[in-house]
Amino acid sequence: RVEVLADPGMFAAPNNRSDVVLKIGEKKLHVSKELLSIHSPVFEAMFFGEFAEKDKEEVEIKDVVYEEFVDLLKVIYPGHSPFTISNVSHVLKLSDRFQMKGVIEHCVIYLQNMTKFNIMKKLLLAEQYNLQKLKVGALFYLTKDFRTIVSTPSNDGYKKLSNATKAMMCDRIMHLV
Incomplete structure (x- = not known):
């Protein structure tokens, strides 16, 4: 809180x-x-x-x-x-x-x-309030540095994301590869 x-x-x-x-x-x-x-x-x-x-x-x-x-x-x-x-x-x-x-x-x-705002928290807020513009921007940033962000111990936010958002994240990563 x-x-x-x-x-x-x-x-x-x-x-x-x-x-x-x-x-x-x-x-x-x-x-x-x-x-x-x-x-x-x-x-x-x-x-x-x-x-x-x-x-x-x-x-x-x-x-x-x-x-x-x-x-x-x-x-x-x-x-x-x-x-x-x-x-x-x-x-x-x-x-x-x-x-x-x-x-x-x-x-x-x-x-x-x-x-400075936690990127996973941004993504969770975007998902919770159906804020597509924020979600797309957060996913763009997140996938640029995916390994660092997801492997950070304090980032358990990934587990809280919906499957649809995780799928969007994977799609974004595939476009970068």
């Missing part, structure tokens, strides 16, 4: 931009329905569709880690925080859950350009 250092900052108290409170566990975040809805059809349906949450001032969000959700908010709000090695995985997970396509695209771009 990656350490999350998110400070709720501007979300900790009501402000002139907040019109709903999201309750995550015992903690509360003051956010804008409009801004969340711009980024997410899930929030758009929740706040402006025919759901019970539409008229509530406080909405409970379940199965979410508070600090991870704060990181997601910091990415989508104006004056946003950048992606980091520490937050990109959980921001990707939450943006997938809330169908935030724009955020997902930015996660992919970040991961494609991040050379």
Whole structure:
């Protein structure tokens, strides 16, 4: 598990931009329905569709880690925080859950350009969230230095890959031979 250092900052108290409170566990975040809805059809349906949450001032969000959700908010709000090695995985997970396509695209771009991010972890994220562009890029890099990467003891990620991805990897290696 990656350490999350998110400070709720501007979300900790009501402000002139907040019109709903999201309750995550015992903690509360003051956010804008409009801004969340711009980024997410899930929030758009929740706040402006025919759901019970539409008229509530406080909405409970379940199965979410508070600090991870704060990181997601910091990415989508104006004056946003950048992606980091520490937050990109959980921001990707939450943006997938809330169908935030724009955020997902930015996660992919970040991961494609991040050379220090574990290549097997990139491949696993690509597979988990069906990110073909990231998968192709990771496979290209991976197959260039296949022996070193797969033989590294800390790279047990290969065992977690689907057979389809392993087959793509083998095809890529065959094209290089």
